[in-house]
Amino acid sequence: MFRINENYLQLNQSYLFSTIAKKIEAFNTANLESDLIRLGIGDVTLPLSPTVISALHSAVDEMASSNTFRGYGPEQGYDFLRNKIAEIDFRGRGIEISADEIFVSDGSKSDTGNIGDILGEENVVAITNPVYPVYMDSNIMRLGKSSNILLLTCSKENGFIPELPTERVDVVYLCFPNNPTGTVMTKSELAKWVNWALENESLILFDAAYEAYIQDANLPRSIFELENAKRCAIEFRSFSKNAGFTGLRCSYTVVPKELKVRASNGDMVSLHGLWNRRQSTKFNGTPYIVQRAAEAVYSPQGQQETQEMVAYYMQNATVIREGLIGRGLTVFGGEHAPYIWLQCPTGLDSWAFFDLLLEKCHIVGTPGVGFGSAGEGYFRLTAFNTHEKTLEAVERITQWNI
Numbered sequence: 001m002f003r004i005n006e007n008y009l010q011l012n013q014s015y016l017f018s019t020i021a022k023k024i025e026a027f028n029t030a031n032l033e034s035d036l037i038r039l040g041i042g043d044v045t046l047p048l049s050p051t052v053i054s055a056l057h058s059a060v061d062e063m064a065s066s067n068t069f070r071g072y073g074p075e076q077g078y079d080f081l082r083n084k085i086a087e088i089d090f091r092g093r094g095i096e097i098s099a100d101e102i103f104v105s106d107g108s109k110s111d112t113g114n115i116g117d118i119l120g121e122e123n124v125v126a127i128t129n130p131v132y133p134v135y136m137d138s139n140i141m142r143l144g145k146s147s148n149i150l151l152l153t154c155s156k157e158n159g160f161i162p163e164l165p166t167e168r169v170d171v172v173y174l175c176f177p178n179n180p181t182g183t184v185m186t187k188s189e190l191a192k193w194v195n196w197a198l199e200n201e202s203l204i205l206f207d208a209a210y211e212a213y214i215q216d217a218n219l220p221r222s223i224f225e226l227e228n229a230k231r232c233a234i235e236f237r238s239f240s241k242n243a244g245f246t247g248l249r250c251s252y253t254v255v256p257k258e259l260k261v262r263a264s265n266g267d268m269v270s271l272h273g274l275w276n277r278r279q280s281t282k283f284n285g286t287p288y289i290v291q292r293a294a295e296a297v298y299s300p301q302g303q304q305e306t307q308e309m310v311a312y313y314m315q316n317a318t319v320i321r322e323g324l325i326g327r328g329l330t331v332f333g334g335e336h337a338p339y340i341w342l343q344c345p346t347g348l349d350s351w352a353f354f355d356l357l358l359e360k361c362h363i364v365g366t367p368g369v370g371f372g373s374a375g376e377g378y379f380r381l382t383a384f385n386t387h388e389k390t391l392e393a394v395e396r397i398t399q400w401n402i
């Protein structure tokens with residue numbers, strides 16, 4: 001008899017955003033769908049920018065001619081895109097990352113979920129609580145609900161910034177600007193983690209999917225701004241939230257060549273080599289046309305359009321943040337991130353608030369407890385809807401006699 005990976009039986013019955021989607025479906029059968037305002041999953045609403053669309057059209061036309069048609073591309077991504085990423089996202093900001101340290105992919109969800117393939121099962125893995133559910137679920141899939149998964153509580157008391165572990169930790173996931181709390185780490189806070197990782201020979205998996213939302217030039221947009229971070233960190237970046245690629249799918253992961261670890265046979269092994277081996281075996285590359293679209297994000301016009309997109313969503317974040325504060329709610333995030341994390345009004349747990357907000361205001365958000373037990377009593381709203389719907393949502397909440 002064949003066996004299944006029984007670790008899957010230890011997962012919550014469905015992925016957080018699938019559960020919410022089912023609740024929305026039920027709402028829509030009973031109500032007018034047009035009235036619903038979605039501030040739940042962090043999915044963008046603005047269309048792709050004109051420069052990106054034009055690059056996509058040209059790439060599609062190339063695929064129509066036998067002279068320019070492309071079949072399989074390099075699993076790591078085309079040089080035209082890797083070079084631009086290295087030049088603009090890193091060297092342009094004084095960080096030495098070379099193009100061949102960049103692995104283009106179809107989303108940070110895939111890469112943060114798959115990275116465990118190259119890590120030993122005996123590692124103690126630390127995950128913040130609350131957290132983007134992919135880190136937790138992908139580790140449960142691999143390890144089961146094991147004592148090797150350690151939770152780092154992020155609460156109002158520590159400003160939603162995890163404290164350094166006092167026990168052994170081999171791998172830690174950090175996401176800043178943070179999903180779901182919208183909080184940021186300063187350079188000196190991040191430096192503590194880098195120093196800790198170097199001292200303990202631990203690995204930091206740094207998710208920087210929301211770096212474009214940072215408004216203060218002194219806050220780190222990449223972990224590689226920190227000295228020696230290339231010896232202890234892998235960074236994940238995405239085109240989803242800055243350039244609206246949630247439907248198109250493109251991201252990249254930086255695995256520095258300096259990142260090495262001693263294997264049990266005593267050899268020093270490069271994680272870059274392992275990830276390259278993993279990707280070239282299990283992944284056939286991001287579509288050519290999508291990589292051309294991502295390349296267009298780096299043109300001067302593309303950069304300007306991207307900044308405008310981010311500014312648009314940040315205006316929404318401000319509207320939500322200020323509106324909720326004005327309504328007397330306790331609010332975090334939303335200043336350098338597209339997420340607003342609020343404390344549910346007294347007595348309400350996260351799902352009770354979710355149900356009430358849906359029923360009374362016809363607004364969908366995300367219950368904090370869906371991101372982990374420490375999210376209980378909190379609620380996340382996203383800034384990714386349109387200005388009009390965001391204003392309307394805040395108006396409905398303001399008028400609501402909670």
Ligand code: MLT
Binds near residue numbers: 040041132
């Ligand atoms: C979220 O809402 O947390 C994100 O949109 C999920 C994702 O990026 O996969």
